[in-house]
Amino acid sequence: MRCAPTAGAALVLCAATAGLLSAQGRPAPPEAPRFASWDEVNLLAHGLLQLGRGLREHVEHTQGQLEELQRRLETSPSSQSPQKVHPASAQVAPDALQSLQTQLKTQNARIELLYQKVSQQQKHLEKQQLRLQKLQSQVGLLAPLHPNHEIDKSSRNKRLPKVAQLVDPGHNKSLLHRLPRHCQELFENGERQSGLFQIQPKGSLPFLVNCKMTSDGGWTIIQRRRDGSVDFNQSWEAYKAGFGDPQGEFWLGLEKVHQIVGDQDSNLVVQLEDWEGNAESLQFPVHLGGEDTAYTLQLTEPVASKLGATTLLPGGLSLPFSTWDQDHDLLRHKNCAKNLSGGWWFGTCAHSNLNGQYFHSIPRQRHQRKKGIFWKAWRGRYYPLQATTMLIRPGVAATAS
Known part of the structure; x- marks a missing residue:
């Protein structure tokens, strides 16, 4: 997966997405544990979800364009011309379209899998946040008090x-x-x-x-x-x-x-x-x-x-x-x-x-x-x-x- 140079936040999202996609093919090397704040994790999760939606919509749009192009090629006058055309030349355009469509379907499947994984992780993080808030409320009740009740x-x-x-x-x-x-x-x-x-x-x-x-x-x-x-x-x-x-x-x-x-x-x-x-x-x-x-x-x-x-x-x-x-x-x-x-x-x-x-x-x-x-x-x-x-x-x- 290639990422174009862009702003810092987009680079982080792109790198995270590439890592998740590559992880499907090989195990990631062990890393030292790093603890991020809730805002950082939530920002990354929402960003990945938005990225996944955008990629999925882009793939669907491109797929539609390729299907329309293939339809036009099949119905174009040149395809119905009685002139003789070399079989290899006539097959180039359909073969190229078929190859592109196959690649798009593969990428779409990988993006969909990534989107589902990120969505599940975000729901898990939200549940953890709710538990932390509940525990913090209980801890607040146990905070030590001075004689002036503050x-x-x-x-x-x-x-x-x-x-x-x-x-x-x-x-x-x-x-x-x-x-x-x-x-x-x-x-x-x-x-x-x-x-x-x-x-x-x-x-x-x-x-x-x-x-x-x-x-x-x-x-x-x-x-x-x-x-x-x-x-x-x-x-x-x-x-x-x-x-x-x-x-x-x-x-x-x-x-x-x-x-x-x-x-x-x-x-x-x-x-x-x-x-x-x-x-x-x-x-x-x-x-x-x-x-x-x-x-x-x-x-x-x-x-x-x-x-x-x-x-x-x-x-x-x-x-x-x-x-x-x-x-x-x-x-x-x-x-x-x-x-x-x-x-x-x-x-x-x-x-x-x-x-x-x-x-x-x-x-x-x-x-x-x-x-x-x-x-x-x-x-x-x-x-x-x-x-x-x-x-x-x-x-x-x-x-x-």
């Missing part, structure tokens, strides 16, 4: 994972005896500053959340899209556990959200922004089930009608969560997550998808736009939104219990 500076100044460094220990010092169950409890105890906090819902291990404090309560941010820095086309396990950066783009995790709201009714806020600077905020009551229900989101009849649902049961609308590897949508003949992008409460694929593919500009092609972030009842089915935020808060019954 965390020891020597412990706080140690190098910690990126997310853990963002926690302000002063936020929770009024609740040292017990961590709050959710952002609303923080609000009820006098907290008015938004930011990252450690919470511990009943029956759960502690974890970090991003709280938004407003005049009417404390809301937990469960999703945010704004720049396309995080790939939301993830598996069921990733959507269950959560992924991304709580200070940037992220998905909190279905299991964490369910632990926060329990089996009680809750309020969901959806904030939308388009590319013209317009914004929309929607709030409605919901009920989120556990994993045994595929994290089904239950909507009342008036809310479901506003979202565009046409077929409703007396109790409203029940939408299971669906991903490309676990299809729970309401269409038997189609997997909405595969046909669109991301994981979502799809229903019939046409009402909304805030976890779709992020576009930095609106694509011209309709079939591309349908895979984007959309909310049909606001800007229409084929308008990909620029930014979204989702927030949730337990209902009054859950907060008082």
Whole structure:
């Protein structure tokens, strides 16, 4: 595999790709262990995935061009001319095309294998990151305290994972005896500053959340899209556990959200922004089930009608969560997550998808736009939104219990 000279990051990706391809033919020599940071590994993994997609698309495009060229040669007037042509000369072009096609198929197979391997490694790294974050949350609870109830500076100044460094220990010092169950409890105890906090819902291990404090309560941010820095086309396990950066783009995790709201009714806020600077905020009551229900989101009849649902049961609308590897949508003949992008409460694929593919500009092609972030009842089915935020808060019954 040859690599053209380019920028430093591209050279790293090219060298890594060449190494993976050559490793299929011979074992790599042993190397001394080197430990890279999570950001470096994640950058390399995302870069390799993008490189694999690009190579695969290039091979498919070239294959199409060769097939078109072969078709034109076969139907050209010269190929049908009655003049005599030397057999060896007549066979040169088809043989050359056949050889190129064979080479392309071989390279395509190798690229596909590389792409699958890198994709599997990235999923493994994301799982490891989630485990590290959970362990760091537990370690934070065991940090030594001074008599003034502040965390020891020597412990706080140690190098910690990126997310853990963002926690302000002063936020929770009024609740040292017990961590709050959710952002609303923080609000009820006098907290008015938004930011990252450690919470511990009943029956759960502690974890970090991003709280938004407003005049009417404390809301937990469960999703945010704004720049396309995080790939939301993830598996069921990733959507269950959560992924991304709580200070940037992220998905909190279905299991964490369910632990926060329990089996009680809750309020969901959806904030939308388009590319013209317009914004929309929607709030409605919901009920989120556990994993045994595929994290089904239950909507009342008036809310479901506003979202565009046409077929409703007396109790409203029940939408299971669906991903490309676990299809729970309401269409038997189609997997909405595969046909669109991301994981979502799809229903019939046409009402909304805030976890779709992020576009930095609106694509011209309709079939591309349908895979984007959309909310049909606001800007229409084929308008990909620029930014979204989702927030949730337990209902009054859950907060008082």
